[in-house]
Amino acid sequence: xxxxISPLPGIFxxxxxPGKAPFVNVGDVVTVGQAVGIVEIMKQFTEVQSDVAGTIAxxxxxxxxxxxxxxxxxxxxxx
Amino acid sequence: xxxxxxxxxxxxxxxxxNSARSLGIATVAIASEPxxxxxxxxxxxxxxxxxxxxxxxxxxxxxxVIKAALDTGADAIHPGYGFLSENAEFARAVVAAGLIWxxxxxxxxxxxxxxxxxxxxxxxxxxxxxxxxxxPLAEGDDAIxxxxxxxxxxxxxxxxxxxxxxxxxxxxxxELLATIEMAQGEAGAIFGDSAVYMERFVQDARHVxxxxxxxxxxxxxxxxxxxxxxxxxxxxxxxxxxPSLPDAVREKIRSSSVELARACGYxxxxxxxxxxxxxxxxxxxxxxNTRLQVEHPITEAITxxxxxxxxxxxxxxxxxTLTQEDISFSGHAIxxxxxxxxxxxxxxxxxxTITKMDWATGPGIRVDSGFAAGSVVxxxxxxxxxKLIVHAPTRDEAIEAMNAALDATVIEGIKTTIPMxxxxxxxxxxxxxxxxxxxxxxxxxxxxxx
Numbered sequence: 410x411x412x413x414i415s416p417l418p419g420i421f422x423x424x425x426x427p428g429k430a431p432f433v434n435v436g437d438v439v440t441v442g443q444a445v446g447i448v449e450i451m452k453q454f455t456e457v458q459s460d461v462a463g464t465i466a467x468x469x470x471x472x473x474x475x476x477x478x479x480x481x482x483x484x485x486x487x488x
Numbered sequence: 489x490x491x492x493x494x495x496x497x498x499x500x501x502x503x504x505x506n507s508a509r510s511l512g513i514a515t516v517a518i519a520s521e522p523x524x525x526x527x528x529x530x531x532x533x534x535x536x537x538x539x540x541x542x543x544x545x546x547x548x549x550x551x552x553v554i555k556a557a558l559d560t561g562a563d564a565i566h567p568g569y570g571f572l573s574e575n576a577e578f579a580r581a582v583v584a585a586g587l588i589w590x591x592x593x594x595x596x597x598x599x600x601x602x603x604x605x606x607x608x609x610x611x612x613x614x615x616x617x618x619x620x621x622x623x624p625l626a627e628g629d630d631a632i633x634x635x636x637x638x639x640x641x642x643x644x645x646x647x648x649x650x651x652x653x654x655x656x657x658x659x660x661x662x663e664l665l666a667t668i669e670m671a672q673g674e675a676g677a678i679f680g681d682s683a684v685y686m687e688r689f690v691q692d693a694r695h696v697x698x699x700x701x702x703x704x705x706x707x708x709x710x711x712x713x714x715x716x717x718x719x720x721x722x723x724x725x726x727x728x729x730x731p732s733l734p735d736a737v738r739e740k741i742r743s744s745s746v747e748l749a750r751a752c753g754y755x756x757x758x759x760x761x762x763x764x765x766x767x768x769x770x771x772x773x774x775x776x777n778t779r780l781q782v783e784h785p786i787t788e789a790i791t792x793x794x795x796x797x798x799x800x801x802x803x804x805x806x807x808x809t810l811t812q813e814d815i816s817f818s819g820h821a822i823x824x825x826x827x828x829x830x831x832x833x834x835x836x837x838x839x840x841t842i843t844k845m846d847w848a849t850g851p852g853i854r855v856d857s858g859f860a861a862g863s864v865v866x867x868x869x870x871x872x873x874x875k876l877i878v879h880a881p882t883r884d885e886a887i888e889a890m891n892a893a894l895d896a897t898v899i900e901g902i903k904t905t906i907p908m909x910x911x912x913x914x915x916x917x918x919x920x921x922x923x924x925x926x927x928x929x930x931x932x933x934x935x936x937x938x
Contacts, residue, residue, distance in 0.1 A: 418839065419867050420542065427544075451828070451837035451871040473542060475867075 411461040412469070413483040415476040419450035421457075423472040431472075433483075437465045445483055448476060463487040489513055489564045489588060489804035493557040494532070496568030497547060498858030499874055500780070501528035504566050507796035516560045518553060520546035522866045527858055534560050541868045547571045550578050554585050564588035564803060566796075570870070573779040574601060590803040592756045592778045599752060600776040610760075610773040613748040616740065618763065618772040620687035625668065631686070635664050638688050639768075644668055646675035647683035654678060657689065688772075692924035694764040695723075696730045696771060698745035699787045701798055702754040703808040709742045710791050711817055713783060714921075717912055719835070719928045724905070725912055726783035727822045728790050731883055732921040734769050741771050746812075748776065755806075757784070757799050766924075782825065782875070785856060789821035789879035820886040821879045824894065827871040830903035831935055839867040843901035848893035852879040865902055873904065887913055911935050 415421065423431040423446055433445050439459040446457040469481035476482065492508045493516040494501045505515045505528060517532030522541050529535045536556035539546030546552070548571055557565055565582050567573035567590070579594040591597070600606045611617045619638045624647050625631060635642060635658070644667055646654030656671045658664050668684060676682035695718065699710040714730035715723040730738070745760040759781045762771040784795045793810070802808050829835040845861045847853075857874035859865065865873065878893055880886040894910055911934055917923040928934060 417836075450867045451839065451869065453837055475541070 410466065411463065411485050411487050412481045413445060413457065413459055413461070413485060415448055415457065415478060415480045415482050417448055417450055417455060418477050419448040419455070419475075421470050421472070421474050421476045421482060422447040422449065423468070433465050435465050435467060439463060439465060439485060457482060459483075459485065461485050461487055489800060491516060491533075491560065491562040492564045492566055492590070492800070493518065493536075493553070493560065493562040494528070494566050494568065495547070495553050495572055496566075496570070497523055497526065497528060497869065498872070499856045500568040500782075500858070501526075502531060502858055503856050504568060504796055505531050507794055508566075508800060510794075511797060511800055513564075513800065516556065516562045518547070518556050520868070522864070522868065525864075527860055527863065536560060541866065543571065543869065550575075550581055553578075554581060554587070557582075557587055558585060562587070564590055564800075566590040566799070567779065569779050569782055574777070576601065588803050590756070590799050592754055592758065596752045596754055597778045600778050603775070606775055607773060609751060610744075610748055610776070613744060613751040615744040615748050615760065615773045616762075616771055618688050618690070621685045624683035624685045631664060631668055632661060635661065635686060638686055641689045641691070642686050643689045644671040644684050644686055646671065646679055646681070647685055648675065648679035648681040654684075658686075690763055690765045690772070692766065692926075694730075694766060694921075694923075695761065695774075695925050696733065696741065696764045697759050697761040697781075698741050699781070699784070699795070700745050700749045700754070700758050700760065701795075701802070701808055701810065702749045702756065702758070703802050703806060704753050704755045706808055706811060707746050707749040707754065708808075708810060708812040708815060709746050710787050710793060710795075710815055712738060712741060713786060715783060716923055716925050717918070717927065718925045719908075721925075723783065724825055724928070725822065725909065725918075726786055726825075727820065727883070727886070728783075728786040729817060729820070730764075731820075732766070733764070737764070737769060737771050754778075756802055757781075757795050766922075782872075783823050785854060785875060785877045786821035786823045786879075789854065789877060790817050790819055791815055792818070819879055819881045820883040821877060822886045822890045823875050823877045824890060824909045825872055825905075826874050826876060826897075826899075826909070827905045828865045828873050828902050829871050829905050831905050831908040833903075835905070837867065837871050838903035839865045840902045841865075842873075842899065844898055845900075846896075846898045847874075847876070848896035850893075852889060853877070853893050854879070873899075884919075887919065908935065 491514040538552040576594040576598040694716040717725035761774040854877040878889040
């Protein structure tokens with residue numbers, strides 16, 4: 410298991426915009442560098458990329474939740 | 489108007505509360521949960537928490553905002569800038585709820601919100617617009633003759649393009665036909681629509697704008713401003729009047745802006761924005777903002793007119809007390825927008841608790857702040873903390889006064905953009921007015937003098 414953590418404080422979004430499909434869902438296979446979410450801080454949007462390859466096991470926070478640096482956003486089963 | 493609800497936050501909410509108070513109007517602030525202890529929330533006579541942190545659920549929550557007004561017995565809503573200020577649907581809902589909307593008619597907001605309709609209205613009112621083909625190039629059009637009318641350099645743009653894609657630059661006539669052909673092929677391949685049109689390309693354009701006021705019958709301007717110092721299209725330094733503008737251009741943008749206001753029966757405060765080409769000495773319409781502008785204090789400084797007070801009077805009585813003859817201009821004003829960002833770390837947002845906030849004071853200095861020492865800068869909203877405004881007899885003295893005011897200002901606990909403002913004011917390009925709206929991006933060493 411590997412964790413994708415938030416690099417910064419802000420609001421975590423699972424999709425690229427309101428009404429859009431989530432970047433990833435539980436069970437999806439992700440590759441290194443793939444976009445898995447967005448963290449917004451003061452109207453600046455930072456894309457969160459997976460730093461591991463594997464399968465999405467769970468989300469550490471809800472969509473639209475406030476996150477702090479180091480918070481676990483997503484847990485990935487490696488491989 | 490007896491009680492005004494301010495549908496905004498931060499410095500502009502504080503600003504509006506102060507003008508309402510001077511007219512004897514009671515005030516209701518709205519706030520999201522994390523803003524409950526904000527300066528505006530504490531300053532207003534009453535406070536309604538309209539929702540959680542996210543703007544969509546609080547400051548943009550139309551139903552909650554209107555309910556807050558009705559519940560507190562407010563009879564008017566001032567939207568400030570941003571948030572719901574240019575939302576025609578909200579303006580209609582406010583009026584439908586029996587409340588006074590402090591702003592122009594919803595139809596004017598809608599008209600100016602549509603790019604092509606706004607350009608057409610501006611053109612019909614005599615406002616200069618950027619030369620270009622009327623719609624896409626058609627089979628049989630004499631592109632060379634059309635291009636000559638527009639002038640070089642020009643751009644060939646895909647009608648279906650956007651966001652900077654599908655644009656080709658044409659330096660001279662020799663490249664024109666081949667570029668059009670290439671652009672059409674490319675547009676067809678990328679966008680599935682090969683239609684292209686031509687438009688003047690303005691190199692190193694400045695951003696100038698005209699402040700207008702109207703009440704549906706009387707229309708006037710309060711002069712111009714220059715907002716060319718921008719970072720990622722966000723204004724960072726503004727000044728009034730616009731420097732280095734030929735008299736004929738200044739007169740043209742002022743008078744045609746008044747005509748545009750008249751043409752749409754405008755009521756309230758508005759701003760007509762122009763792209764200024766310093767080489768051709770020509771201005772062209774960009775858009776009209778149907779609301780109070782962030783940088784309105786520099787116009788207030790040089791005219792002595794309280795624009796928010798005028799907005800409130802027009803909204804409550806339907807009449808402005810001003811005519812063009814009442815407006816005179818004195819000196820030069822500069823505004824620095826101070827944001828919670830770290831200029832030494834790629835302007836990364838810097839939320840947190842402000843431990844110290846001491847502003848410069850003295851004649852000609854004005855500070856519009858939404859925060860004070862002890863305030864928490866939440867990560868949810870725009871990073872602008874405050875506006876520092878100086879007013880002096882000349883532009884050189886105003887620059888000097890701004891330098892001194894920035895030096896005397898101390899903000900601790902969070903990072904701010906003050907070092908960037910110092911660096912920009914020290915640039916010879918700013919002193920000589922050879923800067924333009926992409927100056928900051930095109931000057932990567934900008935902070936080395938900070």
